Amino acid sequence: MNFEKILLHRLKMKMKTPFTTSFGTQIDRYVTIVEIIDENGLSGFGECVAGEDPLYSEEFMDSALVAIKKYFGPLLLQSNLSHPKEVTELFKPFKRNMMAKSGLETAVWDLYAKQQGLPLYKVLGGEKTEVEVGISLGLEKSDDIIIEKIREKVEEGYKRIKVKIKPGRDVEMIRAIREVFPDIPLMADANSAYTLDDIELLKQLDEFNLMMIEQPLGSTDIVDHATLQKAIKTPVCLDESIDSYENAKAAIELGSCEIINVKVGRVGGLAESIKIHDLAKENKIPLWCGGMLEAGVGRLTNIAITTLPNFVLPGDTASSSRYWEEDIITPEVVAENGVVQLSDKPGIGAEVDFEKMKKVLIQTDEITKEDALEMVFFD
Ligand SMILES: O=C(O)CCC(=O)c1ccccc1C(=O)O
Ligand SMILES: [Mg+2]
Structure with a gap:
């Protein structure tokens, strides 16, 4: 090359x-x-x-x-x-x-x-030609606002709704959401906002049948996450903590999580993502692909890695229009009824415009x- x-x-x-x-x-x-x-x-x-x-x-x-x-x-x-x-x-x-x-x-x-x-996805060893996607919703000023946003995204067909939580905006907010949407695939992302001192509070989330709680504790708290996972029923998913194959291995061996969110950027690239994928697959740890508010190029890279077989949960790989009035690629990423089709064009599958x-x-x-x-x- x-x-x-x-x-x-x-x-x-x-x-x-x-x-x-x-x-x-x-x-x-x-x-x-x-x-x-x-x-x-x-x-x-x-x-x-x-x-x-x-x-x-x-x-x-x-x-x-x-x-x-x-x-x-x-x-x-x-x-x-x-x-x-x-x-x-x-x-x-x-x-x-x-x-x-x-x-x-x-x-x-x-x-x-x-x-x-x-196409990139085939070079990576991907098998799927379409992938299911979810959406990540930020914190809002009130429960009513987040409930309306969820309604909109459920109607658009997204396969999983993720909401952000933080201390003071957690159990009661999730309760309010579950009262309106008792059955939707729902998860919460804390972005490292809690410590083991909050274990009683985090236990209260068990009653809401969440798919998972993402990164409740600090990014270096792999041991504490293992303690937490033993104490709660909700599956812990690690995001910030997994920045390499070695860390993924440690987290799996310690029982720090039941699910991993792979972000290509966070782990240093696609080759490392594939290594983590294979390790997780061997250990029966389901994966999904996280996002970092990407424009079209990153979005397409993420979608490509999601075609690997152990990416079994919907990723944060929503349509270009989720964040942008106009994306920088043609064609844009479009999730239809929560599903994105892979392009068979060479490379990531769309042109930088x-x-x-x-x-x-x-x-x-x-x-x-x-x-x-x-x-x-x-x-
Ligand atoms: O839609 C996306 O790109 C993901 C949004 C999101 O949750 C996020 C965005 C920026 C930084 C961290 C995170 C996260 O997953 O924790
Ligand atoms: Mg996260």
């Missing part, structure tokens, strides 16, 4: 409505689209999904951009790889910075799939072969 240059398209996309979690409210999304170009002028696209601020994880978009420009971009341009699976090894000496790595790694996968003339992207572009940065790997200590 001969790489010529890398472009970082930095976008500012206005979200249709603000999105609130236990760590804050998001109004604009600063998206980075990674474009990697080969010697024949063919382009692969990936999305760097880092948040604007280090709230979900320690990474943030500015740190990811520096990491890509200073280390991972130059390393990739100077490499001589024959398969995208080798990118993880190439980046390994440099610790973490998962979302920076993943932005590039996913772009290499898309490029490779296009070079082969195959430069006309649309221009409207939200802040600037494009370029990394070339002349950009040396800039290191202070290196031999």
